[in-house]
Amino acid sequence: MTYRPTADHDELRAVVRELADERIAPRAAEIDATAEFPWDLKELLAKQDLMGICFPARFGGTELDNISQAIVVEEIARADATTSLIVLVQKLGALPIIVSGTEEQRSRYFPRLASGEWMAAFGLTEASAGSDVAGIRMRARRDGDAYLLTGSKRFITHGSIANLVTIFAMTDPAAGRKGLSAFIVETDTPGFSAPRIEHKMGIRGSPTAELHFDDVRVPVANRIGEEGDGFAVAMATLDRSRLSIAAQAVGIAQGAIDFAIGYAAQREQFGERIADMEGIQFMLADMASGTEAARQLTYAAAAAVDADAPDLAYWTSSAKLVAGDTAMRVTTDAVQVLGGYGYVTEYPVERMMRDAKITQLYEGTQQVQRLIIARQLLRRAGVSRPAK
Amino acid sequence: MGREIAFLAEFVGGSPTHAALELAAGAADLATQSGGSAVALAYGPGAKAAGSLGAAGASRVVLLGDDPSPAITHAAAAAAAAGELEPLAVLAPATPNGRDLAAALVGLLGLPAFGPVRAVRIEEGRVRTEQATLQGTVITVSEPTETAPATSVVLVLPSTFTPREGGSGSAAVAEAPKAEAGPLGKAKIVESHPAEAAVANLEEAHVIVAGGRGVGSADGFAILQELATALGGAVGASRAAADAGWVPYQLQIGQTGKVVKPALYVGCGISGAIQHRVGMQTAENVLAINKDPDAPIGEFADLFVVGDLFTILPKLTAEIRRRKGL
Amino acid sequence: MVCLKQVPATTSEKRYTADLRLDRAASEAVINPLDEYAIEQALRLQESGAVESVGYLSMGPDQAAEALRRALAMGGDDATLVTDPGLGGADAWATARVLAAALDRIAPDIALMGMASDDARGSLVPGAVAALRGVPLLSYGSELRVDGSVARVRRLTADGFDIVEAPMPVVASVTDQVGEPRYASLKGIMAAKRKPMETWSLGDLGLSPDDLHGAALTRVVEVRKPEAKPPTERVENVSADEAVTRIADWLAARKLA
Numbered sequence: 001m002t003y004r005p006t007a008d009h010d011e012l013r014a015v016v017r018e019l020a021d022e023r024i025a026p027r028a029a030e031i032d033a034t035a036e037f038p039w040d041l042k043e044l045l046a047k048q049d050l051m052g053i054c055f056p057a058r059f060g061g062t063e064l065d066n067i068s069q070a071i072v073v074e075e076i077a078r079a080d081a082t083t084s085l086i087v088l089v090q091k092l093g094a095l096p097i098i099v100s101g102t103e104e105q106r107s108r109y110f111p112r113l114a115s116g117e118w119m120a121a122f123g124l125t126e127a128s129a130g131s132d133v134a135g136i137r138m139r140a141r142r143d144g145d146a147y148l149l150t151g152s153k154r155f156i157t158h159g160s161i162a163n164l165v166t167i168f169a170m171t172d173p174a175a176g177r178k179g180l181s182a183f184i185v186e187t188d189t190p191g192f193s194a195p196r197i198e199h200k201m202g203i204r205g206s207p208t209a210e211l212h213f214d215d216v217r218v219p220v221a222n223r224i225g226e227e228g229d230g231f232a233v234a235m236a237t238l239d240r241s242r243l244s245i246a247a248q249a250v251g252i253a254q255g256a257i258d259f260a261i262g263y264a265a266q267r268e269q270f271g272e273r274i275a276d277m278e279g280i281q282f283m284l285a286d287m288a289s290g291t292e293a294a295r296q297l298t299y300a301a302a303a304a305v306d307a308d309a310p311d312l313a314y315w316t317s318s319a320k321l322v323a324g325d326t327a328m329r330v331t332t333d334a335v336q337v338l339g340g341y342g343y344v345t346e347y348p349v350e351r352m353m354r355d356a357k358i359t360q361l362y363e364g365t366q367q368v369q370r371l372i373i374a375r376q377l378l379r380r381a382g383v384s385r386p387a388k
Numbered sequence: 389m390g391r392e393i394a395f396l397a398e399f400v401g402g403s404p405t406h407a408a409l410e411l412a413a414g415a416a417d418l419a420t421q422s423g424g425s426a427v428a429l430a431y432g433p434g435a436k437a438a439g440s441l442g443a444a445g446a447s448r449v450v451l452l453g454d455d456p457s458p459a460i461t462h463a464a465a466a467a468a469a470a471g472e473l474e475p476l477a478v479l480a481p482a483t484p485n486g487r488d489l490a491a492a493l494v495g496l497l498g499l500p501a502f503g504p505v506r507a508v509r510i511e512e513g514r515v516r517t518e519q520a521t522l523q524g525t526v527i528t529v530s531e532p533t534e535t536a537p538a539t540s541v542v543l544v545l546p547s548t549f550t551p552r553e554g555g556s557g558s559a560a561v562a563e564a565p566k567a568e569a570g571p572l573g574k575a576k577i578v579e580s581h582p583a584e585a586a587v588a589n590l591e592e593a594h595v596i597v598a599g600g601r602g603v604g605s606a607d608g609f610a611i612l613q614e615l616a617t618a619l620g621g622a623v624g625a626s627r628a629a630a631d632a633g634w635v636p637y638q639l640q641i642g643q644t645g646k647v648v649k650p651a652l653y654v655g656c657g658i659s660g661a662i663q664h665r666v667g668m669q670t671a672e673n674v675l676a677i678n679k680d681p682d683a684p685i686g687e688f689a690d691l692f693v694v695g696d697l698f699t700i701l702p703k704l705t706a707e708i709r710r711r712k713g714l
Numbered sequence: 715m716v717c718l719k720q721v722p723a724t725t726s727e728k729r730y731t732a733d734l735r736l737d738r739a740a741s742e743a744v745i746n747p748l749d750e751y752a753i754e755q756a757l758r759l760q761e762s763g764a765v766e767s768v769g770y771l772s773m774g775p776d777q778a779a780e781a782l783r784r785a786l787a788m789g790g791d792d793a794t795l796v797t798d799p800g801l802g803g804a805d806a807w808a809t810a811r812v813l814a815a816a817l818d819r820i821a822p823d824i825a826l827m828g829m830a831s832d833d834a835r836g837s838l839v840p841g842a843v844a845a846l847r848g849v850p851l852l853s854y855g856s857e858l859r860v861d862g863s864v865a866r867v868r869r870l871t872a873d874g875f876d877i878v879e880a881p882m883p884v885v886a887s888v889t890d891q892v893g894e895p896r897y898a899s900l901k902g903i904m905a906a907k908r909k910p911m912e913t914w915s916l917g918d919l920g921l922s923p924d925d926l927h928g929a930a931l932t933r934v935v936e937v938r939k940p941e942a943k944p945p946t947e948r949v950e951n952v953s954a955d956e957a958v959t960r961i962a963d964w965l966a967a968r969k970l971a
Contacts, residue, residue, distance in 0.1 A: 011903065015787075019897055049900035062900050458878055460841065460851045484854040484869075491841020492851070494807050495814075500931030501806045501838055520940065529936035536931040543837075574850040575884075578866070579877035589873075595970070619971055627890075637856075637870055637891065644748070644829070644890045652970045673968055675961065686946060691964050693957050694950035703958045708971045711962060 003067060003303035012064075013071050019048060020079035028080035031205035032351050037161060038205055041083050045076075046116025054091040054098065059110035066302035070247035074295075077251025078258070081355035082205035084251060088244045089158045089206075092363075093120025095237040096166040096182050100225045105184065109164060121162035122241075123153045123185075123211060124234055130155075131368050133168075133234060134177045138213065140169035145220050147171070147183065149191075149213040157362070159209035160194035163187055167213075168234055171227045180230030184222040191216035202354035239313040240305055242320040242363045246298040249323035249359040253291040256327075256334035256352045260284065263338050263347075274337075283337060287330045294323040314376035321369040324359035331356040390423030391476035391513070391538075394469070396489055397441060397449075398459065398481070402434035406592040407481035407546065409444045414508075414549030415479055416445030421510035422476045428559065429469055429478070431462045442559030445552055449561040456580075459485035461573040463492030468567035470497065475539055477508070477515050482543045482647065483591075490541045492572055500532045503543030504647075506670065515540040520670075545670070546591040547649030590641065595621025595652045598641055598668070599629055602657015602678060602697060606634040611701045612656055618708045624648065626664045642667035656697045660685025677701070745781045749828035750788075750895035755858050755888045756826055757789040757896070764860040767791045771820065773801060773812050779911065786906035787898035793909070794820065798916040800923035805930040810842030812926070815919040817847060823882040824865055829854055829889045840887040850880035856891035 024041055031038050045051055053069050055061025064072070069091070077084035094113050097105055112118040129135035138151025149169050159165060165185050172179030185192065196210040225233055261284060264275035274280045301315035309315070331353035335342035342349045360366050378385075395415040397408035404412075408428070415426035425447035430438035433456050438449040450469045452462040466489060470478060480490035482504035494501050502508070507518040516531045532540050590596060597616040599609055609623060616623045623639060630640040641648055642664040653671035658664060660676065660683055668674070669688060676689040677697045686692040693700065745753070759765045768790040772778040775797060782793035796816050804812070817825050825847075827840045844851035852858070855867025856875070866879040867886060898906075916922060949960050965971035 011783075012900075015898055015900075015903060047899065048897055049902075053900070062904065064900075458876075460844075460853070463841075463845060487837045488841045488851060488853050491806075491810075491838035492845040494838055495810055495842030495845025498807055498811075498931075502932060516935070525940070527938050527940050528934050529938070530932050530934050533931055533933050540932075541838075571848045571850055572845060575852055575878055575880040577876045578879050580871075580874070581876070582871075582874035619965075638873060652965075652968075673970060675964070681950060686948070688943070689946050690944075691947045691949065691961065693961060694948070695954060695957050699954045700957055700961075703954055704961055707958050707962045708965070711966070711971070 003299055005067060005071075005299065009068060009071055012068055013075055016050070016072050016075040017078075019044070020075050024076060024083050025079035028082070028348060029345070029351065031080065031082050033345070035199075035204040037207055038083060038086075042086050042116065042119075045083075045086055050076075050087055051090050051116030052114030053087065054094065055110050055114035056106075059106065059114050061110065061114035066243060066305045067299050070243065070250075070298055070302045073244050073247040074251035074254070074298075077248040078255040080205075081248060081252050081352070081358075082203045084248050085157060085203060085206045088241075088248060089122070090116070090120050091244060092122045092237070092241040093158070093162060093164065093166055095122070095241055096224050096233050097184065099236045099240070100182070100229065100233045101184075105222070105224070109184065113164070118163035119158060119161055121156055121158040121165045122237070123156050123159060123165045123167040125153060125155045127152065127154045131365055133180075133231065136168060136170060136180060138167070138169040139173070140171045140181055140183065140218070142171070143217075147218045147220070147223065149183065149185065149216040149218055151213055153211040153213075155198065155362075156209050156211050157206055159211045160197055160207045165211070166224065166237075167218075168230045169213075171230075175228065177231045178228045180234070181227045182224035182230040182233040183218045184224060185213075185216060185218055189216050189218070201357060202351070203358055235313075238363055239316055242369075243298065243301050243305055243316045245359055245363050246294070246301065246316070246319035246323040249320070249327035249356065250291060250295045250298055252352055252356050252359070253287070253294065253323075253327040253330040256331045256349055256356075257284070257287050257291060259347070259349055259352075260287070260334040260337040263341070280337060283333050287333050290326045291330055294319070294326040297322050311376060313372055317364070317369040317372040317376075320359075320364070321366055321373065324356075324366060324369075327356040327359050328353075390419075390425075392424040392427050392473050393418045393422055393477050393479065394427045394429055394450075394473055394475040395446075395479035396466070396481065396486055397428040397430040397435070397438060397446075398483075398485055399430060399432035399434040399438065399454075402437070404430075404434075404438070404441060404444070405481075406551070406589065407483060407486065408441070409551035410546070410549040411479045411481060411544060412441050412444035412446050413552045414445075414544065416447075416552075417549070418477065418479075418508065418510055419447070422513070424476070427473055427475065429466050429564075430561075431459065431466075432456070436561070439558040439561050442557040443552070443555035445555065446559045448559045450564050451561055452564050456577060457573075458488075458575045458577060460488040460492055461569055461575055463489060463496065463572045464567040464570045465564040467493055467496040468565040470539060472565055476510065476513075477540045477542050479508075479542050479544050482545050487543060490543055493541050497539070498537060499539055499541050500536045501541045501543070502530055504545045505542060506545050506548055508542050508544065508548075515542065517542060545647060545649065547670075590622055590624050590639065590646050590648050593622040593624075593648065593650050595619045595654075596624045596641070596648055596650045596668070596671075597621060597654045597656065598624035598626065598658060599635070599656050600626035600658030600664070601628040601632075603629060603634065604657070608657075608698070609634055611698065611705075615654070615701050615705045615708075618705045618712075619652065619654075621650070621652070624668075626658050655685050655689070656701065658685055659683045660688070745784055746828065746830070748830055748890065751890050751892050752826045752828040752888050753785050753788055753790070754895040755892040758893070759858065759860060760789070765823070769793060769820070769822070771813065771816055771825075772796070773804070773809060773816070775802075779913075782911060783906050784898060786909045786911075787902040788896055789902065791909060793911040795911065795913045796915070796919065797913060800916050800926065803930050804926065805932055806838040806842060807931060808926040810839050810846055812916070812919065812921065813839065814843045814846035815921055816914065817843065819919070821883070823884075824858075824860070825849075825883075825885045826858070827885070827887045829887045840885055844885035847883075847885065850884050852878055852880055852884050852886040855886060855888045858886055858888055858892070 052061035053064045140147040171181040191214040194209040198208040298319045301319035304312040304315040334349040393415040395411040419426045428446040428449040431452040436454045452465040480486040502517040505517040624641045625635040625639045655676040674689045676685040677693045681694045756768045770785045770793040773796040852867040857868040
């Protein structure tokens with residue numbers, strides 16, 4: 001796997017960083033304190049063509065390669081993790097259609113998603129089906145040329161503000177995994193509601209919703225793939241979307257490091273700057289080298305996705321595992337570097353630490369990532385699966 | 389053999405600008421160093437009466453024009469005058485009009501240009517200037533190269549020179565050599581909109597009370613005006629306050645506004661970001677009042693008070709009046 | 715046919731901020747911030763149909779090409795870079811001479827520049843270019859408009875504003891009041907790669923280093939630190955009344971009140 005960020009990548013990074021430093025970073029504390037979704041920043045990202053980075057040009061997108069997409073998410077997350085979700089979840093919600101949708105479905109929805117006029121969300125998780133996707137209970141019953149969807153989803157990022165949600169429901173409950181199907185649901189369809197938003201530890205400006213479906217009518221033309229393809233579609237989606245989480249985690253870590261360095265260069269104790277003390281220097285060095293390692297692994301995974309490598313899941317899982325754990329460690333250390341000041345809301349590192357935690361939880365917990373990685377390792381080594 | 393020192397003297401509404409009076413005094417001083425005399429290049433409404441600059445330090449006056457046309461339209465006449473006088477230096481104020489005319493001289497005559505300078509003197513028959521660069525962290529001293537033409541254009545910051553007081557005498561006024569105004573003369577003022585309220589000229593103010601984002605509203609500036617009045621000064625503002633519409637743009641001090649050098653500058657609710665700082669950092673005494681103990685202005689103020697300007701300013705105004713016995 | 719060209723100056727000094735957060739202007743500035751306003755004004759004129767095309771001209775080392783690409787990413791049609799080893803250390807006159815020669819070749823209706831207030835090199839260039847090219851100057855405009863064959867600026871004065879106009883072609887400079895410069899959008903960046911950019915040397919302009927008097931008519935003879943200022947006296951954690959007394963005493967000691 002070879003990759004090298006090019007001058008174009010560097011320029012993209014500079015442009016997004018400028019936008020993030022000037023317009024997103026100043027809003028971060030307020031977004032966290034009020035837990036209000038930053039509509040103004042969504043408009044800004046749409047205007048700068050950043051909502052369309054994963055969509056083909058024929059639909060109005062800019063079709064960037066995955067390293068570029070990672071850079072965009074990373075630079076936004078460095079300023080504010082919540083805002084990075086605006087770009088990230090737009091892709092997540094659209095991925096089922098990207099990997100398995102028909103050209104007709106794409107041309108119906110992608111233009112509005114690429115322009116940012118519509119927002120997308122991904123609805124897989126349920127109250128009793130998190131890591132265990134096969135535990136999904138939502139039903140999709142065939143009714144003429146449509147399906148009626150009934151059930152609930154939980155912890156759906158942007159579920160309450162999305163115009164379109166890609167939903168996974170059982171068309172054949174008896175068939176277990178093979179009975180799951182995927183659908184595109186327009187949220188203004190009667191029977192759909194988002195009655196509840198979670199109060200969270202971090203990424204507080206991003207609404208995480210519970211969705212209720214009460215015989216929501218979805219035309220057959222909105223089913224993604226065939227009946228029973230749902231599990232495969234979901235896995236193909238997550239194999240790719242977790243790359244964005246890795247990029248997000250790298251960005252969060254970088255934001256924490258940058259702030260910690262700035263603080264250490266200015267804070268004096270015992271007659272010297274703490275940045276000149278070995279204890280602090282060791283911490284900063286570990287933070288930086290760990291983040292760089294996570295970043296490079298993320299780009300390697302991005303290159304694997306671009307090449308459509310058969311083992312891309314191994315790469316993206318590794319990146320998400322390493323980056324998520326790194327972000328948690330680095331942000332915790334950043335709070336430590338700031339000492340008491342790191343604990344108060346006047347400084348951004350406590351928010352970054354709270355934001356970092358989610359990268360170890362969503363889109364597949366770190367435990368699930370390890371299962372995925374182990375499975376690949378054993379398969380490569382020729383170790384067969386246990387009989388069940 | 390002595391060399392003349394010329395200076396641009398702008399007239400507005402029949403009177404010389406403060407900059408013209410400052411440069412007259414400065415040119416007169418430099419002329420004693422260069423062995424020549426100070427010559428005013430006067431323009432603008434009222435320039436016909438520029439003989440009054442004699443009291444300010446000018447030995448004679450060359451009249452470029454008496455009409456209200458833009459300063460740049462007098463460039464050809466100024467160049468012709470400079471060609472005849474061959475001054476060692478032409479001093480120009482670092483104002484938009486001064487810069488325009490200075491620039492035209494540079495273009496038309498291919499002259500070396502300095503500034504905006506905070507000091508200029510003549511040493512061994514050569515112009516030598518001092519300029520603060522890199523946000524005031526470094527002082528750069530410059531002079532013309534050996535092969536440069538014999539006249540230097542020097543942009544001068546406000547308050548570098550002090551106008552003479554109590555001078556007398558009148559300078560002879562002569563017309564500039566005949567010169568076609570040329571293409572530069574084609575700019576014309578088609579509309580003139582004086583502001584409704586008279587706005588104090590910040591560049592001449594002895595005391596400036598300036599307000600920034602922390603003042604919060606146009607009404608908030610009334611408190612600053614009270615203090616300014618009590619101190620005998622004028623109100624200024626940062627760009628944030630002007631952008632917010634709390635004060636007219638003429639009050640903006642900073643990189644894209646006015647550069648001021650008052651004896652006392654009071655910054656209220658101003659963070660002291662570099663764009664503002666470059667407009668006031670040469671003030672003699674800087675007092676800052678800000679709620680934020682880490683505001684950058686605290687690093688270069690002479691006295692930094694951490695507190696609420698809405699509480700402190702009215703009390704300060706009252707105390708100053710009390711001490712004055714008002 | 716109205717055609718507008720514009721001159722972003724080369725990137726100049728880095729700016730340091732008092733606080734430690736990365737200042738994009740300090741580390742990443744590719745276009746002189748004051749020139750961004752000129753770019754914004756030009757693009758607005760193009761969007762309103764007042765001018766037909768917008769091009770960029772810059773003089774400087776290779777890094778200036780980056781500035782031109784960034785300008786193209788904001789909008790506009792083409793760019794020209796004048797670069798030559800003989801241009802190192804160019805002063806106001808040399809810069810103006812080169813820009814004037816390039817502009818004479820391009821022959822735009824309006825040569826638009828950002829107002830620069832930091833040093834003579836920046837702030838004298840527009841006027842010197844106008845003088846050298848023999849065209850009128852409309853300077854320090856807070857707004858630039860085109861009306862038929864005439865260009866017009868709104869120019870702040872000491873106590874109000876004037877409207878100043880001149881027949882085109884002109885040289886114009888604008889201030890930061892023209893409006894916030896737009897960010898380069900992603901599509902703009904991608905489109906910029908395909909827009910034409912030409913490079914000219916001094917020879918292409920018919921100039922030699924001798925014509926520029928070796929690029930500078932002035933030289934620096936000494937660089938020194940400014941006089942040390944006494945450290946800031948701080949008043950904090952006291953009552954408002956106490957603070958007021960301290961201030962009033964301080965003012966009295968300096969005979970300021």
